[in-house]
Amino acid sequence: MTAPTRGIREHAVETLFARSPAAQIAPYHFVCQGCGAHVQGDHLAQSCQFCASPLVADPSNDAQVPPEAVLPFSVTQALARESLAEWAKSRWFAPNSLKRVNEAERLKSTYLPHWTFDAATDSTYVGQRGEYYWVTETYTVQENGESVTKTRQVRKTHWYPAHGRVSRFFDDVLVNATTKLDPKKVTALEPWPLEKAQPYAHEYLAGHEALRYDVEPEQGLETAKQIMAGVIDQDCRRDIGGDEQRVTSVSTSYSDVTGKLMLLPVWAGAYLHGGKSWQIVVNGCTGEVQGERPYSAVKITIAVLVVLALLVLVVVYFLNSS
Numbered sequence: 001m002t003a004p005t006r007g008i009r010e011h012a013v014e015t016l017f018a019r020s021p022a023a024q025i026a027p028y029h030f031v032c033q034g035c036g037a038h039v040q041g042d043h044l045a046q047s048c049q050f051c052a053s054p055l056v057a058d059p060s061n062d063a064q065v066p067p068e069a070v071l072p073f074s075v076t077q078a079l080a081r082e083s084l085a086e087w088a089k090s091r092w093f094a095p096n097s098l099k100r101v102n103e104a105e106r107l108k109s110t111y112l113p114h115w116t117f118d119a120a121t122d123s124t125y126v127g128q129r130g131e132y133y134w135v136t137e138t139y140t141v142q143e144n145g146e147s148v149t150k151t152r153q154v155r156k157t158h159w160y161p162a163h164g165r166v167s168r169f170f171d172d173v174l175v176n177a178t179t180k181l182d183p184k185k186v187t188a189l190e191p192w193p194l195e196k197a198q199p200y201a202h203e204y205l206a207g208h209e210a211l212r213y214d215v216e217p218e219q220g221l222e223t224a225k226q227i228m229a230g231v232i233d234q235d236c237r238r239d240i241g242g243d244e245q246r247v248t249s250v251s252t253s254y255s256d257v258t259g260k261l262m263l264l265p266v267w268a269g270a271y272l273h274g275g276k277s278w279q280i281v282v283n284g285c286t287g288e289v290q291g292e293r294p295y296s297a298v299k300i301t302i303a304v305l306v307v308l309a310l311l312v313l314v315v316v317y318f319l320n321s322s
Contacts, residue, residue: 111263114218130244
């Protein structure tokens with residue numbers, strides 16, 4: 001499709017928090033009867049790609065923040081299935097149901113919602129700078145029944161008070177906006193080529209589905225600030241210098257805080273095994289696979305029996321040869 005002529009806009013967080021009426025980004029809306037995921041698309045769907053439970057029409061019409069940017073798919077379904085097949089083959093003692101998860105009907109192209117936040121930060125800190133020094137210590141050991149005095153160098157640390165100020169501009173701090181997938185699994189799909197993002201247009205959703213966010217922008221901003229805090233802590237430590245650093249307090253002010261809702265592409269699938277639903281997701285830009293896997297009790301039992309049989313053969317061989 002032809003890329004929109006407008007650029008991607010950053011919105012003041014007050015605008016995000018105020019919310020606009022729900023934007024209709026797709027003609028069909030569904031809600032999963034299992035995990036509760038709300039998905040939208042331009043085609044009728046019957047089962048949830050996240051837990052394989054049935055989907056029904058979604059009657060809710062609550063106000064949502066419309067997407068501002070989208071990262072288009074660059075990994076085709078065929079490539080996603082290849083990545084998934086290789087991943088499945090590398091799982092030891094996996095049931096055969098895992099190897100079938102790359103079937104076309106089980107793998108759906110889905111956009112995951114993410115918040116991105118920009119902010120200028122100014123932080124003052126109080127801490128300590130540690131500088132190493134060495135002292136000579138004597139100690140006694142027993143050698144050949146006699147006491148022998150020896151020396152050794154021991155490292156110690158002098159601590160000095162430190163305080164200062166650091167500033168940084170954060171651009172596109174990425175925050176997962178859905179709880180329908182394991183956050184660790186979503187994080188493990190990173191990095192994303194965000195520089196390839198495009199201004200959102202309905203055409204990007206053609207043939208795909210989009211998961212509606214359930215992490216509100218206020219909560220997303222707090223998570224973003226926690227991410228920023230980790231970076232600011234490292235800035236403070238670099239500013240303190242020395243051999244070791246202690247940061248006892250940091251006070252940060254934020255300005256020019258903006259944000260947007262961005263859709264990121266994944267191929268998602270789910271399969272049932274042992275009465276439980278297992279999720280698999282593939283990064284729609286890089287092909288990175290993250291997923292859950294069960295273990296086959298039958299395959300493990302067979303493997304144990306084979307090992308035991310080999311041990312018996314080895315024992316019998318040595319007994320007969322002795």
